[in-house]
Amino acid sequence: MVEVLVDTAVRGSIIALLAVGLTLIQGTLRFANVAHVEFATLGGYSAVALTGAGLGLLLSSALGVALVAVLAVVLYRLLFRRLLRSGPMIALIGSLALAIVIRATLQLLYGSRPRYLPTPLERGIDFHGALITPSQIRLVCISLGLLALLALVLKFTSLGRAVRAVAANPELADVSGLNRGRVVDIVWMLSAGLAAVSGILLSIDSAVGIELGFNLLLPVFAAAIVGGLGSIAGAVIAAYALACAESLVLQIDWGAIVGGTHHLEVGYRPAVGFALLVVMLAFRPQGLMGRAVRRG
């Protein structure tokens, strides 16, 4: 059972960092960005590129995050603004197309084999019967720290108030003298930056491949939607709940129901997210903590 806990902490942290960003974008632009998870992949590869150029891991990671954040704003200004003008449906298809373009470009530049960040191979530490590696401990701590920091920023700074104002009512925010464009830029930087951190942490823990982001797409969307789009706390809680459900479903011996001992194929792990998502969408579309998502 401790294994479930470790699993939940690691996977939940990765999903939470991405789901929070997705929910922020959704809140400010009312648009589901399918390409969001690709920022994680880009984060991983930029760290690979920078360490490859001889920079240290920490510096590379920081620079990589900054690069991805800037790229996100550029993409927003050049691409998404234009797509959004043609309506949410076109923007959604466009974000899917962008995701494909990013992946194809990375495959073109780096090939389809995974890349590794130069981290030493470490033995796992025994933690009440479950093994956790030092890099995983760092991963969970950094994620939780950043999530807490984000919560503080949104709650107590003027930037946070502005973001919340735009999220509450995109049209009205303009009137009350806030520069909506600036706020949206900052939201893009923040969420893409968090996504990049998540991607780099995952790359350090295992490896970065072109499918890194895409493999997370459905769990991340599941967490953001289940949490109630636009709700930061909801997204975080849902992310850990989802990770816990994934781990539990695989750990439980279903033999009690079907007879004998029967563990679900590990290949079905992504299905847990889907199932949770579909059930949630069908029965509680407003999510755990969010407002109604039904829009006619």
Added chain:
Amino acid sequence: MLVVEGIKKHFAGIAALDGASIEVRAGESVGLVGPNGSGKSTALNCCSGFERPDAGRVLLLGKDVTGKEPWDVAKLGLVRTFQHANLPTKMSVMDLMLAGGHLVRGETIRHSLVSWKRVREEEADAVDKAWSILERIKLDKLAGHPGGKLSGGQQKLLSLGMALMGDPKILMLDEPTAGVNPSLRVELAEHLRKLQTEGVTLLTVEHDMRFISDVCDRVYVLDRGAIIASCAPAELSDHPEVLEAYLGRSGSRAVVESADRRTLS
């Protein structure tokens, strides 16, 4: 015709409707007025099936339609229009008129694929009807135009035309004059009066008091989710609670002036 009994509706803890009751008799033309946020639109939505009331009942032609789907309510003969017409630019005026019609066969996949001869006859009849309505609302010259590219007033007229395609028994209009220029307002009022003589029951939500007095036999005044008065349009100024509803709670001069304009113009 339409009986609304004590409907309540809350949004995030705030009461939009707090036990409002309305009755519209067959052949009547009734107005529903009230200050902004008094719950007029919510009342309309609850009657037409777009929102489900938390409490109370809506009876249409004696049938309980509380919480029924909008299309089911519409099938019983209640058709509504919207404050913002928002007609699509990808459909022509004629297309929109036909979409308002009730083409039983053309709407099923099976018939449109198999018995297409009868589908065609059905459509030809609907086209004839559309032309006569378009002539009546003077949009026949624009029949091939994209609906969404008409002026605001024309879109309102077209919405009315689309509603008429389905031969409604009761027509609910949500701010029909919003965004409509004065000459078209007069025309619109004439159309509504004429419809009433043809036996269509009308319920109109409106800010423009002049339009209300032109069109309605009777007015309900809604304030903070409850009906506070029901009388002929001309008698509205005799009710102190109505004036208070419009003027009393606000110290702002601007609001007073705008309310003045609305009530007195």
Added chain:
Amino acid sequence: MHRRRIKARALGLAVPLVLALSLSACGSDDSGKKKADLPSANTSLEGEFKIGAVLPLTGTNATIGKDQQRGIELAVAKINEGDGVMGKKLVVDIEDSQGTADAAIQAAKKLVSVAQVPAVIGEYSSGNSIPMQQYLESQSVVGVNPGSSSIELRTTGSLQFSTIGLDDVAGAFTADALWDKGYESIAILAPNNSYGTGIVSSVSDAFKELGGTVTTSGVYTEGQSDYRQELNRLKDSKPDAYVITTYGKDGTVINKEIYELGMTDQPVFDIYLSQDVPDADPKSVEGRIGMDVNSTSENGQAYADFYEKTYGEKFISSFNGYAYDATMMLAQAINKANAADPEAIAAALTEISKTYEGVTGPIVLDPDGQRSEQPYVIAEVKNGEIVPQ
């Protein structure tokens, strides 16, 4: 690097513009830097005799495909230097399978219908070779598999053959080796593809036959970033030894996690050691034992020299040899049958295999047309190098 990147991107964007050209363009893949020219063909040969090949020249297994192509090239040169095929020059028409089943079948279709070849060599992945051989059988064309090892290939038909030992041969060898080392229980992990599911069942069956227990066997979905769940299942089943087979993309991650989870404290046995070790962190696979095909047969030494002389490098995989043998055997069989008739060629193939001594060892075809024995070797990783035990 930077310049190349820009060039690649610019060219990528130019692709749609030159599309019209692509339809008329035909496959002329240059196969790398040649150090020495291939021997020239015997001038007395008149006309051409065509057979086909479908190889993964693009896609994830392109490296293997390129190596298979080299094997075929070398064989063709050897044959045409001699007496050719039925007095004609042998030509192998090579098509790209792109590493996918549908494209492999498309390519085979083209060979059968346009070039009308009596025999087709190919492919590498079992998932592609099986449907392709089934298609070839339906068209009454001989198929020779030089790279796939799924036991399903036994059932593809009477005109279908393999010059590489299938997983039942490899599985039996692996099970024997494990049993000999004294392990009584094993846990197996393999990729979820035709190869993986095949090897899992053949090793399990053979090991149980010997009296051992298989505590758990699992397949993993390729392309994941994390395999701890799968590995934990192996660990929790507490076997005497872990048996794994991975390659490419996933091998590195799996080997790293095996180390992190402390599974290297127990023996880890690798099936086809050489497809796994080169990509892994050396620390994670140090001391690893495993089996692999024996590519250092005596007969093969001359061939290895020929290869190295021609291409200026050592074997880039162990798969060129099987393609070489496939081509050689087909040429001999066609000469024996003295006809382009697939039935006759198939009969001749079985016949000549009884005495055929290939560069990958003797290839005796069993009644299913499959290679019945194959030399394997047990090896160990010492100081990062694979050393035979």
Added chain:
Amino acid sequence: MVEYLLGVGILAAVYAINALSLNLQVGVTGLLNFGQVAFVGIGAYSVAILDSHDVPWIVGFLVGAVLAGAAGALVGRLGRTLASDYWAIATLALAELVRLVALNQDGFTGGAQGLSAVSGIWTGMSTTAREAATFATIVVVLGIAYLVARRVRNGQYGRVLVLIRENPDLAASLRHNVVSAKVRVMALSAVMASVCGGFYAMYISFIGPGQLLPFATFLIFTMVVVGGLGNTTGAVVGAVLITVLYDGTRFVRDWIDVSADQAAGIRILVIGVVLLGFLLVRTEGLVPEKVKAAHARR
């Protein structure tokens, strides 16, 4: 060469059926189905599984159509409670679920290995004639699919669907059952997609989970957008153009010196860039959706 062109033609026609189906959903009704490949897969697997049990292919098509139709209706029903963008994600999730089942239920679907040796049509004929006959058959089926799509699009039902896309509240107020209309269009499109899948499996003689990746749906989206969202003819035009483009880029390594991996990247990149370019520069596609002229007075 004739064979090769016929092969491309068959693929283009099969894809065109798929594009017609997706256009009904995305173009006409505004239902962003990111899981289209699931319906194709249901059709393909039905034909392949039943074929491996020697059931006549027509039964496979019928079973596939019924299963896909039911799945389509179910997915459409889910649209009742969902705003369109979440619905799109849900469809993607469902398609991945179908793929996972195909991958992991190996006793039934052949697992990762897929099902091969699906018998084709016109098995009695010699190769070139057979290819031509297959092409002709699929073109006839495409013709039927085109007529169905056109009739549905241009009749009252199509008008209602477009109105639902543009202003669902207005449609509901005019007594159109929005949920039922969506459910029915999803069922119809799913049946069309399953037919496409059946022919695909029969032509390629193989179906595996590798064919059910989200990229397959993405390819069809590109066809529909390039052709022109909402235009039935456009869907066919887009399908033919994109098939030629995607198939043509196979030769990319013949004229650019790149590694195989990079070549694969370029092929995907080209499709992505084309789609993104059209969305940005020519959203309405090559054959834009038309505003229909008014009917003449009688």
